[in-house]
Amino acid sequence: MKKKITIFTPTYNRAHTITRVYDSLLRQDWSLLSDIEWLIVDDGSVDNTESIVSFWKSEKLPFTIRYIKQVNGGKHTAFNRATKESEGEFFFTVDSDDWLTDNSIKYIFEMLDNILNEKDIVGIIALKCFPDGKLIGNSYPINCENSSAYNLFLQGYGGERSLVFRTSIIKQYPFPVIKGEYFCTESVVYDQIDLKYKYLVSNHILTVCEYQEDGLTSNIFPLMVQNSVGYKIYYSQRIDMAVSLRERIGYAIRYNAFNLLKKDSIYDYKGKHKLVLWLMFPFGLLAYFYYKLKK
Known part of the structure; x- marks a missing residue:
């Protein structure tokens, strides 16, 4: 692995929102960003996403940008492509209509130091919020033990979360690709991981989520x-x-x-x-x- 973290952004006609991901990366601690790659998988956009990313790549940045464009197949196929191409030790999805909270990368680096030698820990499960700061779902109990996402869901702590995976593990769980289908719920993969691994549970808010009128949900x-x-x-x-x-x-x-x-x-x-x-x-x-x- 060449980087500590791959931040993966799947995108489809989101030129008007993906700039927020870029801006949020620039607000992070620059001393950490040399160990970050931003991997954008464009799932067949027909807007000006490619030209925007091309401009960013020409700038002098503290992190690496990699851009891959594929024939439209759905977010899950972009995810499969990203896990194959990832050069980071850990893998963190930030959607093209979401963005990082300030100090998000700093918190992730600090938490990763606590799990590097824990082989039964797949990564980190943390919080998301809306643009107004309101949490999505409930915060976790103080000093919550390592847990699977499914077990947290059964205890009333479900909902959208920020997930950071060991890349070596997430590569082993590709999404099924069904002919004629362009969406596969992420739980298909995450549930399989839950059968074998746990997450470090954190109350840090790592991403801001804004649902779009034309979004998947x-x-x-x-x-x-x-x-x-x-x-x-x-x-x-x-x-x-x-x-x-x-x-x-x-x-x-x-x-x-x-x-x-x-x-x-x-x-x-x-x-x-x-x-x-x-x-x-x-x-x-x-x-x-x-x-x-x-x-």
Whole structure:
């Protein structure tokens, strides 16, 4: 690895917002930025993103910028490309409509010093906030122990988080690429990591998040229906991860619904709770019609 941290920014027609990521990098401690690479994967933009980044690369900066443009395939394919290309020991995603808080990099460097020799720790899970400073989700308990993201979610500490990964580990968990689908929920990968690793839990706010009107989550039901195999994979994994029967039943119903939306036997459920799936099929059928209606 040539750098300490790769800051990965996936982008698609975000020339009007990606400048905020750039500006937030310049507000960091410059003495640390020589150990940073900013890896931008452009997922087929047709705006002037490339020319903006080209101008930045011509400037004398304390960090390295690498720009990769690919045919539009969805954020998850940009993520796969970035993990392959990353030259940082750690990997931190900052979306093109988000930006770093002041001292974000300083806090990350300090926390990484505490986990370098902890092989069961995949990285850091920290907080995000809105532009007005309001937290997204709840802050963690003081002196919270190392934990998986899923366990934190079960305790009421879910929601969008800032995640820093060991690159050597995140490379082992690529997103599935489904023909005709342009979105895959990040939990498909993060849940797999949770089965084996924990995070250092931090109450530092590392990123500011501003949802866009044309963003991925602004039209969630059409997004889910159009990318139903990806959600089928997600619910299939969650059936086995569930810690209560009620939770497992909910995931089974949703799995059945998304399985009906698009047949794909490659990703059929193969776990030990097939009886639950069979019993919940009628409810899954009702959920299938609900999702179709919402679309």
